[in-house]
Amino acid sequence: MQNETMPNFLKNRAFLTPERTAVYFKEQTLTFKELYDRTHETAGQIQAFGVQQDQFVGVLLKNHLDTVVILFALQLLGVKAVILNNRLSPAELVWQLNDSKVASLILEDSFAEIEQEINQQTASLKTITKERLFQMEAAMPAIKDEICLSQICTIMYTSGTTGNPKGVMQTYGNHWWSSVGSALNLGYTKSDCWLCSVPLFHISGFSILMRSVIYGMPFVLHERFDVERTIADISRKKVTIMSVVGTMLSRIVEKLEDRRLPEHFRCMLLGGGPAPLPLLQACVKKDIPVFQSYGMTESSSQIVTLSPEYSLTKLGSAGKPLFPAQLKIVDENGLPAKASEAGEIIVKGPNVTPGYLNRQEATEEKFHAGWFSTGDIGYVDEEGFLYVLDRRSDLIISGGENIYPAEIEATLLAHPAVADAGVTGIADAKWGQVPIAFIVKNNTVSEDELQQFCLEKLAKYKVPKAFYFIEMLPRNAAKKLLRRQLREWVADK
Amino acid sequence: MQNETMPNFLKNRAFLTPERTAVYFKEQTLTFKELYDRTHETAGQIQAFGVQQDQFVGVLLKNHLDTVVILFALQLLGVKAVILNNRLSPAELVWQLNDSKVASLILEDSFAEIEQEINQQTASLKTITKERLFQMEAAMPAIKDEICLSQICTIMYTSGTTGNPKGVMQTYGNHWWSSVGSALNLGYTKSDCWLCSVPLFHISGFSILMRSVIYGMPFVLHERFDVERTIADISRKKVTIMSVVGTMLSRIVEKLEDRRLPEHFRCMLLGGGPAPLPLLQACVKKDIPVFQSYGMTESSSQIVTLSPEYSLTKLGSAGKPLFPAQLKIVDENGLPAKASEAGEIIVKGPNVTPGYLNRQEATEEKFHAGWFSTGDIGYVDEEGFLYVLDRRSDLIISGGENIYPAEIEATLLAHPAVADAGVTGIADAKWGQVPIAFIVKNNTVSEDELQQFCLEKLAKYKVPKAFYFIEMLPRNAAKKLLRRQLREWVADK
Numbered sequence: 001m002q003n004e005t006m007p008n009f010l011k012n013r014a015f016l017t018p019e020r021t022a023v024y025f026k027e028q029t030l031t032f033k034e035l036y037d038r039t040h041e042t043a044g045q046i047q048a049f050g051v052q053q054d055q056f057v058g059v060l061l062k063n064h065l066d067t068v069v070i071l072f073a074l075q076l077l078g079v080k081a082v083i084l085n086n087r088l089s090p091a092e093l094v095w096q097l098n099d100s101k102v103a104s105l106i107l108e109d110s111f112a113e114i115e116q117e118i119n120q121q122t123a124s125l126k127t128i129t130k131e132r133l134f135q136m137e138a139a140m141p142a143i144k145d146e147i148c149l150s151q152i153c154t155i156m157y158t159s160g161t162t163g164n165p166k167g168v169m170q171t172y173g174n175h176w177w178s179s180v181g182s183a184l185n186l187g188y189t190k191s192d193c194w195l196c197s198v199p200l201f202h203i204s205g206f207s208i209l210m211r212s213v214i215y216g217m218p219f220v221l222h223e224r225f226d227v228e229r230t231i232a233d234i235s236r237k238k239v240t241i242m243s244v245v246g247t248m249l250s251r252i253v254e255k256l257e258d259r260r261l262p263e264h265f266r267c268m269l270l271g272g273g274p275a276p277l278p279l280l281q282a283c284v285k286k287d288i289p290v291f292q293s294y295g296m297t298e299s300s301s302q303i304v305t306l307s308p309e310y311s312l313t314k315l316g317s318a319g320k321p322l323f324p325a326q327l328k329i330v331d332e333n334g335l336p337a338k339a340s341e342a343g344e345i346i347v348k349g350p351n352v353t354p355g356y357l358n359r360q361e362a363t364e365e366k367f368h369a370g371w372f373s374t375g376d377i378g379y380v381d382e383e384g385f386l387y388v389l390d391r392r393s394d395l396i397i398s399g400g401e402n403i404y405p406a407e408i409e410a411t412l413l414a415h416p417a418v419a420d421a422g423v424t425g426i427a428d429a430k431w432g433q434v435p436i437a438f439i440v441k442n443n444t445v446s447e448d449e450l451q452q453f454c455l456e457k458l459a460k461y462k463v464p465k466a467f468y469f470i471e472m473l474p475r476n477a478a479k480k481l482l483r484r485q486l487r488e489w490v491a492d493k
Numbered sequence: 494m495q496n497e498t499m500p501n502f503l504k505n506r507a508f509l510t511p512e513r514t515a516v517y518f519k520e521q522t523l524t525f526k527e528l529y530d531r532t533h534e535t536a537g538q539i540q541a542f543g544v545q546q547d548q549f550v551g552v553l554l555k556n557h558l559d560t561v562v563i564l565f566a567l568q569l570l571g572v573k574a575v576i577l578n579n580r581l582s583p584a585e586l587v588w589q590l591n592d593s594k595v596a597s598l599i600l601e602d603s604f605a606e607i608e609q610e611i612n613q614q615t616a617s618l619k620t621i622t623k624e625r626l627f628q629m630e631a632a633m634p635a636i637k638d639e640i641c642l643s644q645i646c647t648i649m650y651t652s653g654t655t656g657n658p659k660g661v662m663q664t665y666g667n668h669w670w671s672s673v674g675s676a677l678n679l680g681y682t683k684s685d686c687w688l689c690s691v692p693l694f695h696i697s698g699f700s701i702l703m704r705s706v707i708y709g710m711p712f713v714l715h716e717r718f719d720v721e722r723t724i725a726d727i728s729r730k731k732v733t734i735m736s737v738v739g740t741m742l743s744r745i746v747e748k749l750e751d752r753r754l755p756e757h758f759r760c761m762l763l764g765g766g767p768a769p770l771p772l773l774q775a776c777v778k779k780d781i782p783v784f785q786s787y788g789m790t791e792s793s794s795q796i797v798t799l800s801p802e803y804s805l806t807k808l809g810s811a812g813k814p815l816f817p818a819q820l821k822i823v824d825e826n827g828l829p830a831k832a833s834e835a836g837e838i839i840v841k842g843p844n845v846t847p848g849y850l851n852r853q854e855a856t857e858e859k860f861h862a863g864w865f866s867t868g869d870i871g872y873v874d875e876e877g878f879l880y881v882l883d884r885r886s887d888l889i890i891s892g893g894e895n896i897y898p899a900e901i902e903a904t905l906l907a908h909p910a911v912a913d914a915g916v917t918g919i920a921d922a923k924w925g926q927v928p929i930a931f932i933v934k935n936n937t938v939s940e941d942e943l944q945q946f947c948l949e950k951l952a953k954y955k956v957p958k959a960f961y962f963i964e965m966l967p968r969n970a971a972k973k974l975l976r977r978q979l980r981e982w983v984a985d986k
Contacts, residue, residue: 005863006817006843015877016813180673184708187682214816215677320509323707324499350499370498384508 005146006176009213010036010072021218024237025065032216035069043073044138049128051104053078053142056155058097058105058125060084060114063200063223066130068209070106071200075153078144082155082167083201087401087459090117092165096157097122100167100357106133149173155357156203158297159404167357168297170203175210177350178300181322182207185305186241186267186291188215195242197222197230198400204243204271207301227255235262245272245400246279246432249290253282260286267291271302272400273388273432280311294318294388298353298372303327304386317385318378325349327386328371329379342379342389346371394483396425396433401461403435405483408464411457412437417445422473423464424486437464438486440473498639499669502706503529503565514711517730518558525709528562536566537631542621544597546571546635549648551590551598553577553607556693556716559623561702563599564693568646571637575648575660576694580894580952583610585658589650590615593660593850599626642666648850649696651790652897660850661790663696668703670843671793674815675700678798679734679760679784681708688735690715690723691893697736697764700794720748728755738765738893739772739925742783746775753779760784764795765893766881766925773804787811787881791846791865796820797879810878811871818842820879821864822872835872835882839864887976889918889926894954896928898976901957904950905930910938915966916957917979930957931979933966 006012013022014036022035030038051057057079061067074081082100084093086108097105097118104126107115115127147153153172157165196208196219212219220237222229225248233239242265244252249270268283268290275292283290290311293302304327306319321327326348329337337343348371355363366373376395378388396403405423412421420440425433439450447467454463474485499505506515507529515528523531544550550572554560567574575593577586579601586607590598597619600608608620640646646665650658689701689712705712713730715722718741726732735758737745742763761776761783768785776783783804786795797820799812814820819841822830830836841864848856859866869888871881889896898916905914913933918926932943940960947956967978 005841007819012816016816180677183676183681184673187680188676189680189682216816323505323509323709326500348498 004149004173006149006172008076008144008147009172009210010039010075011143011145013213013216017216020216022212023065023068024218024220024233025068028065030065032213035072039069039072039076040141040143041138042069042134043076043141043143045133045136046070046073046079046106047077047141048136048139049104049133050126051077051079053144054080055103056080056082056100058082058084058100058102058107059201060086060093060105060107060111061130061200062086062108063196063205063221065221066134067200068221070130070133071206071209072213073141075147076143077141078147078151080152080155083206085157085201085459086199087461089456089458090114090121091457092459094118094121096165096167097125099157099164100155104128106130147172149176150354154206156201156206156297158402159407165407166359166362168353169355169357170297170300170353174300174351174353175207176214177324178207178302178322179211179214181324181349181351182211182302182305183215184323186269188217189240191238191264192217192240193238194219195222195230195233195237195239196220197225197248198243198245202400203295203297203301204245204400208243225251227251231255231259231261234265238262238264240264241267241269243269243271245397246270246275247399247430249275249283249288250279253279253286253288256286261288265289269293269302269305271295273397277315280315284312292318294386296374298366298374299325299347299349300351300353303347303349303351306385310385314381314385317381317387319386320384321347321349321386322351325351327380334368337379339382340379342377345374345376345378345386345388347374348372394424396423396435398425398428398433398435398461399431401459403433403462405435408435408437408454408458408462409481411454412439412450414457415445415450415453417441417443418450420473422481422483422486424483424490426465426490428465431461434465435462436466436468436490438468438470438473438489440471441469497642497666499642499665501569501637501640502665502703503532503568504636504638506706506709510709513709515705516558516561517711517713517726518561521558523558525706528565532562532565532569533634533636534631535562535627536569536634536636538626538629539563539566539570539572539599540634541629541632542597542626543619544570544572546637547573548596549573549575549593551575551577551593551595551600552694553579553586553598553600553604554623554693555579555601556689556698556714558714559627560693561714563623563626564699564702565706566634568640569636570634571640571644573645573648576699578650578694578952579692580954582949582951583607583614584950585952587611587614589658589660590618592650592657593648597621599623640665642669643847647699649694649699649790651895652900658900659852659855661846662848662850663790663793663846667793667844667846668700669707670817671700671795671815672704672707674817674842674844675704675795675798676708677816679762681710684731684757685710685733686731687712688715688723688726688730688732689713690718690741691736691738695893696788696790696794697738697893701736718744720744724748724752724754727758731755731757733757734760734762736762736764739763739768740892740923742768742776742781743772746772746779746781749779754781758782762786762795762798764788766890770808773808777805785811787879789867791859791867792818792840792842793844793846796840796842796844799878803878807874807878810874810880812879813877814840814842814879815844818844820873827861830872832875833872835870838867838869838871838879838881840867841865887917889916889928891918891921891926891928891954892924894952896926896955898928901928901930901947901951901955902974904947905932905943907950908938908943908946910934910936911943913966915974915976915979917976917983919958919983921958924954927958928955929959929961929983931961931963931966931982933964934962 018033295302419442511526787797788795912935
């Protein structure tokens with residue numbers, strides 16, 4: 001039990017190293033002391049708004065210094081943040097807000113339209129824009145001096161292969177151990193600085209914010225990925241580490257042309273699926289140290305990482321687990337697979353979620369004796385390096401966003417003219433993959449109509465880029481959709 | 494609960510980074526894979542000797558590669574190591590072996606005499622020298638693939654202000670969190686290498702061995718502190734960090750004369766009491782980065798550390814707590830003292846022991862609501878920097894070894910000619926402090942006789958360097974010895 005309590009992260013960091021830089025955002029630079037003072041004030045405003053300890057509060061915010069302040073303010077108050085993906089449609093947001101039973105929602109000023117729609121569709125939810133929040137008179141906030149590692153810090157929603165999205169509970173301990181596991185693997189020095197241009201609402205971005213406060217390390221926050229600013233800030237702000245997905249890395253490599261990244265830059269942490277060989281080769285040529293990794297919302301970011309010295313000899317591998325974590329490959333019966341034998345990847349470790357919010361059944365389904373079934377298929381070689389063959393068999397990864405075909409199919413089936421629907425991903429030069437749909441119609445409907453219908457209900461990146469009308473979907477005897485066959489059809493097109 | 498299990502440290506490290514150097518000892522260099530293989534074999538020999546999981550096993554070993562192997566072998570088997578101070582007298586050793594109820598004892602070949610004496614005085618204890626151990630035919634060891642952070646890893650004895658020595662229980666978690674707290678504070682890079690010439694039977698040395706396996710970092714092991722070899726190996730082995738006590742640091746500074754340590758050397762971690770100003774100034778002049786620290790067996794090494802940038806502006810301070818830990822100053826009623834007000838130092842954190850072995854009462858006395866009462870006196874300034882005024886009020890620190898006057902007094906009182914005894918420390922140019930005794934005799938006895946008597950019962954470094962015969966000891970109304978007054982008498986001499 002003694003191992004469970006720790007001083008509240010940001011407050012402790014501001015006490016230990018008040019003068020160190022915490023964050024660079026546009027023209028602003030805040031030390032940990034300044035960040036804490038702003039966060040303390042905001043905590044008072046959030047409390048004045050009526051938010052109480054242990055409540056769940058939704059946040060629908062863009063990459064911005066204010067978001068950092070609000071997220072830490074919630075931690076100071078011991079409030080659980082339900083961090084919402086900005087790109088979701090109002091219908092998707094309402095679903096997640098209801099599912100997580102949030103008491104209130106803090107959102108971007110520019111989301112006024114969404115606020116209206118949310119207010120219409122949720123009964124007792126109190127919403128506030130950050131502009132209004134920052135105008136409130138601050139109460140004296142009831143700061144939690146200590147946090148408990150087993151307490152929930154954040155909720156992030158993830159869809160599965162079937163059914164509705166589920167809220168992944170991420171404890172303070174999950175974030176702590178993820179940060180520590182990463183530090184032991186990548187190393188950490190006082191001159192480190194991490195560039196965050198991935199979304200803070202994803203675990204890839206949020207985990208950078210947690211590392212910053214746990215390590216006492218500055219991070220550079222960008223509103224979005226901008227290749228010019230990335231290259232400029234790596235030099236100007238002495239960035240040493242950056243989190244990227246494949247498409248971002250390609251664009252950096254392209255933009256660099258004959259230039260090199262400065263010597264102090266030591267790590268491209270690559271997530272969101274394996275990188276293609278030509279990209280890795282280009283990185284080797286340009287001395288860009290790429291750390292490929294494998295992780296998910298449920299493992300609070302990377303759980304397996306490949307050091308650059310192996311990036312070509314172990315081509316396509318995601319590496320080995322972080323020190324506190326473990327992985328295994330199991331066959332259909334849950335028995336350990338031999339080296340080089342493909343099976344489901346299961347993982348275990350203190351960075352792995354305790355389960356899904358209000359989803360006892362789904363949690364029990366995915367956890368067995370402390371091991372989490374990722375649903376992903378892969379193998380480990382003789383030396384223990386992981387190779388991921390297929391992400392959750394049906395998962396489509398588009399520009400770092402996970403897209404679950406089942407969710408899009410469910411949306412399409414809600415259209416009166418759609419009798420059956422099957423979705424799969426196709427390769428795309430810019431995004432890695434994009435979704436496309438196969439439709440069996442029972443009435444007249446055009447591709448445009450279906451696209452418009454999806455746009456109303458789904459985040460834009462989930463809307464199929466093409467619709468193919470067919471007679472019948474490939475299903476097995478149990479009527480299970482054979483998405484593998486869809487992919488083969490696509491290959492033929 | 495999920496946060497509690499982790500892969501067995503050495504086995505995991507050998508899996509993750511088999512080719513990295515683990516340890517340099519004399520002319521030998523072992524990778525983690527080689528260290529694991531040797532350790533695995535030794536685990537089989539220890540098992541063949543009859544040692545079983547969850548037993549307590551004493552180890553009485555010098556700084557040597559074999560000791561590293563044996564200590565890790567015990568971890569592989571899930572056996573708790575009672576790590577004994579080599580300098581103790583046979584009587585002291587027997588006391589600790591009986592107190593910890595060890596099943597067996599592994600000892601240095603050169604301790605044959607001690608072995609005999611131990612065998613005479615302990616009934617069921619099985620002893621084995623390492624030479625005999627390494628000749629045994631290895632069984633297939635029952636390796637524990639996972640350890641539990643709350644399990645006991647090691648026991649180290651420490652004396653208190655009163656009574657007998659107590660066995661400090663150090664869990665795997667204590668060592669883990671200590672290592673992680675240190676890495677977050679000092680930083681950790683792949684080029685780090687730690688020099689260990691402090692004893693492995695002290696937490697200062699043992700914690701280096703644990704950091705090595707947790708970080709995947711090589712360490713250089715010396716049999717004892719040798720100033721020439723230290724300076725040579727810092728260059729040859731590219732040592733970046735070294736643990737020292739004040740007397741070691743002085744001798745390094747002296748020996749260096751006009752030379753500098755190489756650029757790659759980045760941290761002198763200084764424990765065992767505050768350093769004198771001239772020494773710190775000499776280090777500043779020579780660009781030796783000194784990290785002063787405060788810690789104890791109960792906190793599994795440093796818990797408070799001062800970065801070198803503060804070593805002169807915060808002269809005499811031990812710094813601020815490691816990230817996962819906390820400290821407070823309290824008055825006699827246990828209420829928090831104000832800034833700059835002296836009081837008892839109490840500490841809390843996942844690196845702090847769960848308590849003393851088989852000492853429920855002593856544990857309850859020292860722990861209140863998760864806070865451990867160190868018995869040391871100090872204050873924190875306005876910015877939160879700790880200043881230690883007095884170590885356990887009576888503690889004598891001699892060449893990095895803790896000496897408790899009460900223990901020596903109890904020994905002296907056992908002599909038939911001694912009616913009363915009081916011990917205190919005096920300053921010593923070589924050792925920092927040495928103990929001296931004030932004796933009230935009730936029969937004829939010489940200084941030599943008393944010295945000889947002590948030598949038979951106590952470790953040599955504990956034997957008083959001088960004996961003063963007096964009429965009466967200064968005691969208060971409650972008959973409590975006023976050691977402060979003894980110190981004043983000494984000052985007058």
